Amino acid sequence: MSTLPFVDSATIEGELQRLWQETAETATGGQAVTRALTLNLIARATDPAMAERISAVVRDLVASHPNRTLLAICRPEDGPPRIDAWVQANCLLSAPGVPQVCGEQISIDAHGAVTAQIASLILALLAPDLPVVLWLPGPAPFDDPLLPRLLGVIDRLIIDSRDLSNPVRDLGRMAAFDRDPGTPSGAARRAALSDLGWAALTPWRELIAQFFDTRPLLPHLRRLDQVDIGYVPVDGRPDPLPGLLVAGWLAACLDWTPLEDAVSIEGAALRLHLRRPAVGVGPRAIRLVTIIITPVTPAADAAPGLATLRLRALDGVAADFQVQRADEQGHILTSAEVAGHPPVRRLTRCVAPSLADLLAAELRLLSRDAMFSAALQTAALFAAQIERLGEAIEP
Secondary structure, eight states, X not given: OEEOSSOOHHHHHHHHXXXXXXXXXHOGGGOOEEEOOOOEXXXXXXXXXXXXHHHHHHHHHTTTOOOEEEEEEEETTSSSSEEEEEEEEEEOOOOTTSOEEEEEEEEEEEEGGGGGGHHHHHHHHOOTTSOEEEEOOSSOGGGOTHHHHHTTTOSEEXXXXXXXXXXXXXXXXXXXXXXXXXXXXXXXXXXXXXXXXXXXXXXXXXXXXXXXXXXXXXXXXXGOOEEEEEEEOBTTBOOOXXXXXXXXXXXXXXXXXXXXXXXXXXXXXXXXXXXXXXXXXXXXXXXXXXXXXXXXXXXXXXXXXXXXEEEEEOSSSOXXXXXXXXXXXXXXXXXXXXXXXXXXXXXXXXXXXOHHHHHHHHHTOOSOOHHXXXXXXXXXXXXXXXHHHHHHHOO
16 A cells, blocks of 8 residues: 555556556566456445545455555545545455465545545546446435536446435435436436445345246246245334335336326235236236335344335135245245145254445346336335325424
8 A cells, every 4th residue: 555645646547557567577486467447436435444445345356356545535524624635555365376466545534624525536537448436425415515526427326225325215316317317418328327236135136036947836926916025124123115115126026007096005025016917817907016115123233224025815725825034044934825735944054144245236237127127116216205195294
């Protein structure tokens, strides 16, 4: 790591060249050092602790996505105007004789009013002809001053809906950005949206989909009438956002249409009302589908997020499919019960993916995630009705 005596893009680029020369010269055993950059990753931190957490994640990304990381530590309320910068190589440990693959990181720590200049410095430091990704962790990514200043150059915006300060309200902002990110006129890129909270739901979505990979169970997929979703609150605060995203995903996959009055609230439970094509009773016949999202009482060490997911078919042949956290930590219990057949139960190891794993999965996307977009738009429709109902019942 090398700290710079003063900050401008030419000085930083020069320091990077010197850093790579030193890295090559100090490599042990004649091991070659490969400077491999596949993208520009801009990440924003608001304090040194967050910056260190981001740096740790970036180091773990080298194996799959060696990149130029531009870490902006923005502290507009902290002290007199000052910008400090330093550079470092992030290298993947490799076996003897195997070239060592390295990415690079430029950290820019801005205090006071000069934080307004950090976007210009970032733009000057982007590695040319590579995708540009902006990662904004934290509770209010759409209010971040960096976003409008970089919108014309980024290919992807990554947020984490699990961190949002007001998840139900911010679902609408997510959906609006996904529809139209507001890219400046004449910009060559239109930014796609990624959500690490959505990526964290992938194991649950995969386990649900696996039920219907078998021919005997597939017909029940179009006959589902009720879905029960249980979630662990965040610090005791209700956060139905994972359930709303799952509801949006099911609706998008199964051609379910929300009713005009799609939401009702019963105590702590949200009830979502949709319709689906009826099976075997004519081309225009419909059946109602109810999705119930409820907070559950967690175990002492339970992490926030989904806890149970149950899908039931009630007309004709009864069928019941469940995915739930097992008592054994790091495992998921699945069960399928169809009338007239013995139940099938399975305990699956399912360790929650790390932040680096989630970020790497989103960086593999080459375009907009169409399924996420469809799920998000429906979830935002539910969220808007939840907000209106909440306002109506407030004294």
